[in-house]
Amino acid sequence: MTVLRTHRFNDIWQEMNRWQQHMGDLFGERDYSKNACGVFPPINTYDNGESYIVLAEIPGISLDDLDITATATQLTLKGERSPNNDIADRSYHRAERDHGSFNRTIDLGQPIDPDKIDARFENGVLEIVLPRAAHALPRQITVKN
Amino acid sequence: MTRRKEKTELVPKEKQPISSQAGEPTRPGVFYSPAVDIFQTEEDLVIVADMPGVAPGDLNVDLEDSVLTVTGKVDEPDSDWKLRYREYGIGGYTRRFTLSDKIDQSGIEAKLVNGVLTVRLPKADALKPRKVLVKAA
Numbered sequence: 001m002t003v004l005r006t007h008r009f010n011d012i013w014q015e016m017n018r019w020q021q022h023m024g025d026l027f028g029e030r031d032y033s034k035n036a037c038g039v040f041p042p043i044n045t046y047d048n049g050e051s052y053i054v055l056a057e058i059p060g061i062s063l064d065d066l067d068i069t070a071t072a073t074q075l076t077l078k079g080e081r082s083p084n085n086d087i088a089d090r091s092y093h094r095a096e097r098d099h100g101s102f103n104r105t106i107d108l109g110q111p112i113d114p115d116k117i118d119a120r121f122e123n124g125v126l127e128i129v130l131p132r133a134a135h136a137l138p139r140q141i142t143v144k145n
Numbered sequence: 146m147t148r149r150k151e152k153t154e155l156v157p158k159e160k161q162p163i164s165s166q167a168g169e170p171t172r173p174g175v176f177y178s179p180a181v182d183i184f185q186t187e188e189d190l191v192i193v194a195d196m197p198g199v200a201p202g203d204l205n206v207d208l209e210d211s212v213l214t215v216t217g218k219v220d221e222p223d224s225d226w227k228l229r230y231r232e233y234g235i236g237g238y239t240r241r242f243t244l245s246d247k248i249d250q251s252g253i254e255a256k257l258v259n260g261v262l263t264v265r266l267p268k269a270d271a272l273k274p275r276k277v278l279v280k281a282a
Contacts, residue, residue, distance in 0.1 A: 043230075044230065044235075045229040047227045048225050057233055059260030060261035094182060123257075125260065
């Protein structure tokens with residue numbers, strides 16, 4: 001079956017945005033922050049050759065309220081950021097910090113070794129090191145004469 | 146103000162870098178404005194700010210001419226790490242608060258736990274409820 005992608009040319013600005021995104025992709029300047037819209041916690045993903053590293057900004061969460069699970073290709077962060085209700089009688093002037101539950105699954109693309117995952121939480125940033133599965137690591141191939 | 150119901154889904158706001166229109170930048174690098182809660186109790190005014198990535202040693206809370214400035218530095222990740230996917234920017238945090246003279250400026254306390262800064266500003270004695278003593282004639 002043929003899949004047809006049609007773009008109706010009904011809004012010039014929409015069309016311009018689409019082109020801008022295409023150009024951004026070509027030059028590696030894509031605005032990734034659009035990915036994060038409405039997803040908590042925001043994550044950054046790194047690769048150091050041996051492992052994937054996932055950083056997530058979760059300030060003020062207690063470790064009892066955080067649940068991390070992983071399979072060979074997926075990482076799931078589940079938890080809840082609860083409001084500080086230690087002082088009952090308070091009147092708010094400003095409330096910008098959000099509270100609530102989150103559940104987020106990240107597709108890693110390449111297989112990892114779920115038994116060797118290392119996670120630490122420091123200064124409100126969660127760092128998860130996910131070593132790539134041994135069979136998925138790039139290896140040198142010698143060509144025989 | 147009523148707080149949102151508990152157990153709701155967390156829908157965050159993106160970190161907004163501070164534009165140069167908000168005043169000329171005096172430090173190099175990107176700075177974000179941290180999300181804050183400000184509330185009052187009987188004794189204090191409390192400012193709570195989300196500053197993930199700031200170590201207690203990299204935090205500055207300055208008070209000058211009734212302006213409280215909160216600044217935090219965030220270290221860049223390891224340079225060997227190749228960025229694959231990005232949803233948030235890494236940079237410092239800064240935000241200013243103008244205090245009224247109803248605050249006892251000498252009694253301000255700040256603590257930073259798990260990336261959340263709490264600044265406690267005690268109300269000046271003149272504003273606290275007090276008992277009036279009646280002297281005998």
